[in-house]
Amino acid sequence: xxxxxxxxxxxxxxxxxxxxxxxxxxxxxxxxxxxxxxxxxxxxxxxxxxxxxxxxxxxxxxxxxxxxxxxxxxxxxxxxxxxxxxxxxxxxxxxxxxxxxxxxxxxxxxxxxxxxxxxxxxxxxxxxxxxxxxxxxxxxxxxxxxxxxxxxxxxxxxxxxxxxxxxxxxxxxxxxxxxxxxxxxxxxxxxxxxxxxxxxxxxxxxxxxxxxxxxxxxxxxxxxxxxxxxxxxxxxxxxxxxxxxxxxxxxxxxxxxxxxxxxxxxxxxxxxxxxxxxxxxxxxxxxxxxx
Numbered sequence: 001x002x003x004x005x006x007x008x009x010x011x012x013x014x015x016x017x018x019x020x021x022x023x024x025x026x027x028x029x030x031x032x033x034x035x036x037x038x039x040x041x042x043x044x045x046x047x048x049x050x051x052x053x054x055x056x057x058x059x060x061x062x063x064x065x066x067x068x069x070x071x072x073x074x075x076x077x078x079x080x081x082x083x084x085x086x087x088x089x090x091x092x093x094x095x096x097x098x099x100x101x102x103x104x105x106x107x108x109x110x111x112x113x114x115x116x117x118x119x120x121x122x123x124x125x126x127x128x129x130x131x132x133x134x135x136x137x138x139x140x141x142x143x144x145x146x147x148x149x150x151x152x153x154x155x156x157x158x159x160x161x162x163x164x165x166x167x168x169x170x171x172x173x174x175x176x177x178x179x180x181x182x183x184x185x186x187x188x189x190x191x192x193x194x195x196x197x198x199x200x201x202x203x204x205x206x207x208x209x210x211x212x213x214x215x216x217x218x219x220x221x222x223x224x225x226x227x228x229x230x231x232x233x234x235x236x237x238x239x240x241x242x243x244x245x246x247x248x249x250x251x252x253x254x255x256x257x258x259x260x261x262x263x264x265x266x267x268x269x270x271x272x273x274x275x276x277x278x279x280x281x282x283x284x285x286x287x288x289x290x291x
Contacts, residue, residue, distance in 0.1 A: 039096035261288035
């Protein structure tokens with residue numbers, strides 16, 4: 001779709017041109033994986049020995065929505081202070097670039113492209129996904145406190161004296177040797193054993209969940225991320241709850257997403273259409289109405 005520029009003195013309007021309302025790419029179409037590639041995200045995602053990978057979710061769409069929400073709140077606050085509305089614009093590729101501040105800062109500081117680190121990190125070690133006797137387990141050690149706790153929990157205090165692992169910089173430099181030794185230990189027992197051990201010791205860790213496991217996790221259920229609402233066709237429908245919980249104005253999901261054309265008539269009436277005009281639009285097929 002070609003985006004026609006909107007006047008920037010518009011009281012309050014917002015557009016989502018894929019690359020920007022103006023500029024050399026203003027008329028280009030785009031989809032999420034295109035943005036992930038052009039924003040540099042794919043170049044830092046995946047294993048060093050494999051190809052660049054996109055994120056599993058359509059992250060550009062999600063981040064653009066979140067960025068838009070912040071922009072709208074800022075504009076509303078400005079309007080409350082000044083009485084003036086303003087034009088908002090954001091490009092999906094820009095949102096992805098801005099979200100990569102840590103790795104981009106590494107590039108700006110060193111002039112080097114950050115390598116793909118798989119499930120690990122170029123900033124800390126040991127950080128990654130390790131196989132246990134039955135399933136993968138994530139471990140994230142970002143400081144000396146956690147490193148010491150990990151060594152004690154695994155009964156490998158000798159690692160604390162190993163010059164290859166003295167300090168985070170050395171552990172990152174020797175990450176392959178370190179990960180190999182940790183993997184050899186973790187494969188000896190099931191993930192639940194290590195979870196209990198690490199949680200008791202204060203080592204940051206967690207399982208790699210399927211979606212089914214996500215929504216049976218006690219903390220996720222306690223936080224209300226699994227909601228059920230009545231749907232006129234399918235009965236009770238499971239939906240994802242709001243992640244932000246407000247103390248004075250609690251959020252909730254009261255109704256399902258509307259069906260295609262469900263609110264066509266009332267939207268047209270709000271826009272000033274007469275009954276005859278609405279009927280003509282429905283008969284012509286220009287507007288769909290839920291039946």
